[in-house]
Amino acid sequence: MHPEKLSAKQQRLLALALLLTAVSIVVGAVVVPYFMVLNGYDEGLRHLDERMVTYRAIVRDGEVAREQQRQLDRIELANGYFLASGKQALASAELQRRVKLVIEQSGGSVVSSQMLGERNDHDLDQVVLRVQMRSGVEQLGKVLHSLEGQPPVVMLDNVLIGARPAGGFAAQRGKETEAQLDVRFDVAGFLKPSADGSAAKK
Numbered sequence: 001m002h003p004e005k006l007s008a009k010q011q012r013l014l015a016l017a018l019l020l021t022a023v024s025i026v027v028g029a030v031v032v033p034y035f036m037v038l039n040g041y042d043e044g045l046r047h048l049d050e051r052m053v054t055y056r057a058i059v060r061d062g063e064v065a066r067e068q069q070r071q072l073d074r075i076e077l078a079n080g081y082f083l084a085s086g087k088q089a090l091a092s093a094e095l096q097r098r099v100k101l102v103i104e105q106s107g108g109s110v111v112s113s114q115m116l117g118e119r120n121d122h123d124l125d126q127v128v129l130r131v132q133m134r135s136g137v138e139q140l141g142k143v144l145h146s147l148e149g150q151p152p153v154v155m156l157d158n159v160l161i162g163a164r165p166a167g168g169f170a171a172q173r174g175k176e177t178e179a180q181l182d183v184r185f186d187v188a189g190f191l192k193p194s195a196d197g198s199a200a201k202k
Helices: 008-079 088-105 137-149
Strands: 109-121 124-136 154-163 180-190
Touching (some): 088 109, 088 137, 109 180, 124 137, 137 154, 137 180
Antiparallel strands (some): 109 124, 124 180
């Protein structure tokens, strides 16, 4: 095809076609990659938004967990889960006083009490006291309820209950008396951890 043989009108149409072709090439070389890059940015932003949603959920869960821990700490301070002292000797004396007071206030009597030393259970240091007491059934219920239901937290173990034989002056005269029980149990109290999370040993 020889352009010089074309009429003026045909030459103008040919020039216009060549111009459109050149514009299409420029558009293909510049605009299309631009939109491809822009689409890549959009996809990246969508992924970033998804990650931000995930991170916000993690932060929110972390804040909830921290607030729950703060509440537990406040409850622990308010209720006194541990014995007042982290030292074994002082904690043992505190536990003995508390058990004796509870028994006597409930109407029972302490026959004997003996410290069994210290033990560790699930990384918690405890002092253990073996108690022998005497009381009626109702008084025993009060003792157990008070020890287990009031702070500081203690654990009862090896509970042995035996009935005392009926007798005495009142029984001889035919008066009804409440059955008396001989009770033995071990009670463990928790030593307060030190600043590094361990309990003192002295």
